Amino acid sequence: MExxxxxxxxxxxxxxxxxxxxNSNEEYCSATTIAxxxxxxxxxxxxxxxxxxxxxxxxxKGFNVQELISDLEDFLGYNNMNDAIIVGVGHLGxxxxxxxxxxxxxxxxxxxxxxxxxxxxxxxxxxxFPMERMKNLVQRLKIxxxxxxxxxxxxxxxxxxxxxxxxxxxxxxxxxxxRVPEDVLVQNENMAMSLAIxxxxxxxxxxxxxxxIIMNAED
Amino acid sequence: MExxxxxxxxxxxxxxxxxxxxNSNEEYCSATTIAxxxxxxxxxxxxxxxxxxxxxxxxxKGFNVQELISDLEDFLGYNNMNDAIIVGVGHLGxxxxxxxxxxxxxxxxxxxxxxxxxxxxxxxxxxxFPMERMKNLVQRLKIxxxxxxxxxxxxxxxxxxxxxxxxxxxxxxxxxxxRVPEDVLVQNENMAMSLAIxxxxxxxxxxxxxxxIIMNAED
DNA sequence: TCCTATTTGATATAATTTTATCGATTGGAG
DNA sequence: CTCCAATCGATAAAATTATATCAAATAGGA
Numbered sequence: 483m484e485x486x487x488x489x490x491x492x493x494x495x496x497x498x499x500x501x502x503x504x505n506s507n508e509e510y511c512s513a514t515t516i517a518x519x520x521x522x523x524x525x526x527x528x529x530x531x532x533x534x535x536x537x538x539x540x541x542x543k544g545f546n547v548q549e550l551i552s553d554l555e556d557f558l559g560y561n562n563m564n565d566a567i568i569v570g571v572g573h574l575g576x577x578x579x580x581x582x583x584x585x586x587x588x589x590x591x592x593x594x595x596x597x598x599x600x601x602x603x604x605x606x607x608x609x610x611f612p613m614e615r616m617k618n619l620v621q622r623l624k625i626x627x628x629x630x631x632x633x634x635x636x637x638x639x640x641x642x643x644x645x646x647x648x649x650x651x652x653x654x655x656x657x658x659x660x661r662v663p664e665d666v667l668v669q670n671e672n673m674a675m676s677l678a679i680x681x682x683x684x685x686x687x688x689x690x691x692x693x694x695i696i697m698n699a700e701d
Numbered sequence: 702m703e704x705x706x707x708x709x710x711x712x713x714x715x716x717x718x719x720x721x722x723x724n725s726n727e728e729y730c731s732a733t734t735i736a737x738x739x740x741x742x743x744x745x746x747x748x749x750x751x752x753x754x755x756x757x758x759x760x761x762k763g764f765n766v767q768e769l770i771s772d773l774e775d776f777l778g779y780n781n782m783n784d785a786i787i788v789g790v791g792h793l794g795x796x797x798x799x800x801x802x803x804x805x806x807x808x809x810x811x812x813x814x815x816x817x818x819x820x821x822x823x824x825x826x827x828x829x830f831p832m833e834r835m836k837n838l839v840q841r842l843k844i845x846x847x848x849x850x851x852x853x854x855x856x857x858x859x860x861x862x863x864x865x866x867x868x869x870x871x872x873x874x875x876x877x878x879x880r881v882p883e884d885v886l887v888q889n890e891n892m893a894m895s896l897a898i899x900x901x902x903x904x905x906x907x908x909x910x911x912x913x914i915i916m917n918a919e920d
Numbered sequence: 921t922c923c924t925a926t927t928t929g930a931t932a933t934a935a936t937t938t939t940a941t942c943g944a945t946t947g948g949a950g
Numbered sequence: 951c952t953c954c955a956a957t958c959g960a961t962a963a964a965a966t967t968a969t970a971t972c973a974a975a976t977a978g979g980a
Binding site for chain 3: 512524543544
């Protein structure tokens, strides 16, 4: 409960703890238990929890589950809902728009855009607009998060438009490595990375002794 | 060109280099250039390439692009095609079955299974079978890679069935943390992790000075 | 009530990963 | 032909991340 700075590696593990706790029926939960279930080092989990937990845990009992959930949500910012736009409403775009689970993570897809759309339409309850209206809408609503689900050839152009409109974080589902200014964060949803790790395992050339569960894809 | 063991972090970067090179028109490509474009440290890229490159690069020119692509593919095992099965043919399952891009990564989805399927059917050119036939087919075809696209409640059961049938690597798209024996690798496709990183960035509490591009979900 | 086993938080050590530095090689310009 | 700049590969240093160890706290049982 001392070090309040969070390493990227820790940040990657936190959502897993949160998910785990949300599915727990217990009143208390110890770092020891979590470590065992995730096959992580016990001290590692304890340090991770120390960063987010406001009240700390009690010896012999561990952490209060509800409290810890709430601390995790606070820390990860899932309580201040982040509005997001999505560009590209093909198969994947539609799936994401209809996916309810984002609410749990503080993400709210407020509207979509697509080059092929010429007049406003609805997908579920989400409005989809022509690309031309993006900049104005994003600026007026002060939206900072953009999701890219267009194809490779359009990704950089869409990305530039987003940045021009004031977007500061981009979740990129296109198989394209976007170039962005320093202050914009790109998070790639990288199936290729996952595949590389699986493929290497299957070809049994890497030693996974120390990586019994790879939590991230990525990472 | 000395150290041949590959760290997990390096392994995560390799698919990006491969993708980048495949899209290059140049004959030669230097570690310096790649590092600049990905905003990575030059030495890091050079060390990564040293692990995979068989012939090494030439001073002043860099690496032969075609040769490096081929070395990367060899290293990642994309040349020995890995057959895979997929369990769960809902929206996501169907999308993955129809996705052509896996071929580039050495993955070949040979058949699918679903609890709701009672008699064999086709999706595109891929046969879908009832769950009951999985063990027998997987064993006969000696398939080692399984893709899980079922919902949370069924994931562990499907996972157990896969392991029982001899699957050694699992690509898990369900939002469930699977428990597996030591010798089985689980790769989670972890949108939650990506979301955590984005959300934290938007709430501006983490210092990304040293992480201009997070390559993986992730990296 | 006292003892014991478990868990916490803190400190210290180890391992891994990244970054800096340097001499050697080579293609191209002058 | 000689020099220069770019790049390589290697070694060393720094930074980050993971793991081990230990005293203090406490719940629960003897």
